[in-house]
Amino acid sequence: MSGVATSIATVCLSGTLAEKLDAVAAAGFDGVEVFEPDLVASPLSATQIRERARTLGLTIDLYQPFRDVDSTDPAQFERNLARAEAKFDVMSGLGCDLMLVCSSPLPTAVRDDAVLVTQLRTLAERAQRRGIRLAYEALAWGTHVNTYWHSWEIVRAVDHPSLGLCLDSFHVLSRGDDPDRIADIPGDKIFFVQWADSPAMAMDVLQWSRHHRNFPGQGSFDLRRFAVALQSSGYRGPWSLEIFNDTFRAGDPVRTARDGLRSLRFLQDSAHCVGDDLFTAPDVEPLGDVVSVRIAAGPGKSSTLQSVLGALGFVPAGRHRDYDLQLWRQGQLTVVVDASPGTVWTAPGLPAHLPALTQIGIRSDDPASWARRAHALAVPADSVGLPGVEPDDAVARVEVTGTTSVDVRAPSSAASWGAAFVPVPGVRTATSVPVLTGVDHVGIAVPDDEWDSVILLLRSVFGMEPHDEPDITDAVGLMRNRSVIAPAGSSTPFRLTLGMVTGLAASTFGTARRGGIGHVAFSCDDIFTAAAAMRRRGFTALPIPSNYYDDLAARFGLPGELLAQMAASGILYDRDADGEFFHLFTPTLGADLFFEVVQRVGGYRGFGDANAAVRIAAQPA
Template sequence: MTHIATSVATVSLSGSLDEKMRAIADAGFDGFEVFEPDLISSPDLPADIAKKAADLGLTLDLYQPFRDADSADPEQFARNLVRAEHKFDVMEQLGCDLLLVCSSPLAGAVRDDALLVEQMAILAERAHRRGMRLAYEALAWGAHVNTYRHAWDIVRQVDHPALGTCLDSFHILSRGDDSAGIREIPGEKIFFLQLADAPHLVMDVLQWSRHHRCFPGQGSFDLARFGADVAASGYSGPWSLEIFNDVFRHSDTGRTASDAHRSLLYLQEQVRDVETPSAGNDLFAPPPPGPIENVVSLRIAAGPAKAAQLGTTLRHLGFDLTAAHSEHGLSLFTQGPLAVAVDTTVDTLWTAPGVPAHLPALAQIGIRSERPDLWLTRARALGVTASTVSMPGVADATDAVVRLAVTGATSLDLRTRHSAGAWQSAFDLAPKVVQENRACVSHVDHIALAVPAESWDGVMLLLRSVFGMVPHEGQDVVDAIGLVRSRALTLATASGTIRLSLNMVPGRPSDSDPLPAARRGGVGHVAFGCEDIYAAASAMTERGLTPLRISPNYYRDLDARFGLGSETLDAMQRLGILYDADGTGGEFFHFFTETVGDDLFFEVVQRVGGYEGYGETNSAVRLAAQLQY
């Protein structure tokens, strides 16, 4: 079976052209687009670049861009033809026969279709004489041609073998255009396909395009439907990425290239789910995901300095110290089916290269799956680094724990019941006496992870591509310090819902930061779920918990907004409980612990009536209370 060729524009990556080409090859791409500024700034001549590409096993798929080809001024158009001939000279040396021609946004652009057809026919014939082809693309901000339908109509009228169209998902979807019309374009007249995702933003489309594009699976466009329309047209050329993104342009070249290639594989899988045309047989089909249940364990790196404080907080939350490990410095706290291991040996975790996490910090999230091996093969097929961890006393390879790094500090561990039992049995020191109290919490409701800005899009892509997590609309929370960007992802399972919230704050935290992460935004925490928030809060208070103190002004405002009654409000204020409702019968009750160390804190929640949010409206109140603490 053949596969769809993958390509990427060099503008999508950081570094020199030589560094980009090596990263593109290492990531598994078949070819690349040469972005003219990268070539101009390279010390290598075009022929040398062509040789390096061949040595790396890469094809040169497109040379771009040729801007402002048409002009209402005949003299200017004549000069444009001279420019084009110079482009063809370079392309001959590169061994590349396809040139991207963009519709013009200039005031002097041709505004008459008949004249535009005439000029594009002349340009196409010039290219044909040189053995070149032109891919005509409609810029979303083009002065006259700014839709793919209009660009295709010009190509159709020219009717020249050297002229086809280029489809760019950003220019099409950013305008809200319906991509279904792509099915009506003959596949052989689509000369090139450029793909980009993007978050939904309300801003000038040119600035949106130049700064905020991202890889498929990192934004909000319906690229699966777009890709299905392209596949249905019969297009058989490369699927290429053209990404203008400020973060990518200074991020690690190899990591960004790997994310880029993974995003194309993930998109092809999504397209297969939407439609299976004849061309669909060439689309990438990764191994299917394995079964998955819920979060059952956590491992928190505390170091010797914070372990006692963390242990005290866990006991307040209803967990009991049930065992310890004689060699690995682990203490095991359990409550019902939940287990939390406190690691006293780890002094430093790293959120990103050169950026240490403040301890305590969440190091591992244990998720129940009876077939971790299936997740391992899927992750590796998508180019995600995953490892296996053998448990003492577990001989069956299918019981090995599969570990995937999510952030620099936190990994996801997929483990079977057997391996989980073996893990807990390895805690060999005598257990403490477990108090016979009713469990205060029953499950992990959600986990909020602090994600460095440069890792944000990569983490989003990993969770969506490997696990199929569904992103929800993002939130920008304004607090007493600054702005916290937050976006939740969920995965429905047979036993509930796995919820992760990615939180990003401006800047890079460091040991020299005068305000640790929690004081700058409190971005990392674990939320446990319960069946009765008042009973849980009361039981935890009896065990010594002091909930985060919330301003009385909040409860006065709550009374005005919801009219909950003085008795209810008094109980909520006494226990530090916050409240939200979704307007359709859903309610959300939650309270917080004080921070443990600098970063970590815990939340206890109760969902009623199908409430699906996270009490986002209360975030600023919680953040202000943490700052005051």
């Protein structure tokens, strides 16, 4: 599993410089970039910082940034050289021999390559006398030098052993530059590499960079392509993170640092085929079906939940011998209702809400391989026994949020698990043709401060790919919405939809919110048959207004007979270029949880998000 050396800039984290160094070391990084404002604000001297880093087992890999060295004003350039000499003194105290030099965004920046080459060569000669190297970086908003290839042309023309490149994936990819030419740069002239991901955004690149960077795996940049080109260049130095992100700067530095190291391991693993010195995570067996969900209901909500499960066609199969767990089944699907007293939190400091989804069970032929992969990526994955089940049937449990985990189970665990339950007398648990055929997707609520961390976990451990979905209109504002889907090649698509709980929405969760977020969507082959069966069991469809069906007729030209049939059962509809989507909903159960029944026709890829506002209005508050 090895891997190249890892580093992180102190600007990524909250806290004092000393606290940041502690967090970086606790996460397992090899080194650190010292961000100059952190040093300036620290009561520790450069020598004390060097000693603290040494004690923690960290190298100080880079001192940054040195800005605006070049100038069209010769007197100003001389002052810049004097400023650089002062920074060389600081670096001597830090025990660091590499300084980041940024291209200038000022109006006074040199616009003549020949003059710029002369000035940088002068600085490089000064640095060489002090045993220091300079890593020249093209800022994406630089006045004259703003592409990595232009910065390489400058470095090549300077031709000095103390001047090389710093490549920052944000500055390259935010401009849409082609990273493939990095492979043509000699690896020994790339002195340092900084990584950052980001969602695609249409905004000023400077503001984008200063507030919206993410760790690799949390955005949409093609970092693997960048990494492949970098490996081909022959660069073998540290892989470092430089992330400007308002949420990271306000969060727990230890958790942020751990996410950062995980992101670098994930990135290296994605590109390991081009270099065996990169970190590689253990291989895993493919994920199979989602076969079970566990719902905490407590004593007060279990009867309501059981009533809705009965309407969906589930029947009580057993009661646990030792715990207040009730087993409900339909075909191969299992729902465990946890009626024991307990508290489920939406986020730290928010009130309990029940019922709530707590576990998602997925089949795999080798659960242990998933535990090994999670551990390699520094994600806690407990090998836990199911209550009352022998240790041989343990599962790999990965906590996704503070309230919901994914349990990867071997197929053999079903029989052992079932044996832990006492059958309900007089209840026939098998049906010849189950109406519900599987779990199409599961929706979970994610607090805003966990959002990026959860995305990274799902991508790195389970190989899921994120897809932006339309924001959902909520009674207290807009809710950010994203789906993550298991990659092609999985035996059955594993789909999660994530809803961000932020600000006012979080503080009013369970009161002002309508509709909720957490849900389980069951698949079926014929939604009209499923709806009829639910009605026979006493289910009352949500009251969908006739305006909605009039709009469907106008948008999609659906026949009147079909629309009438849909209206009678509260069925909603969507269509894309690949297929159609029919779905219906139960009311919310408590503050958040509801169930959905869906039928996909053809290759429809979405989740019917266009219908979210109608669903929320129809579900009782």
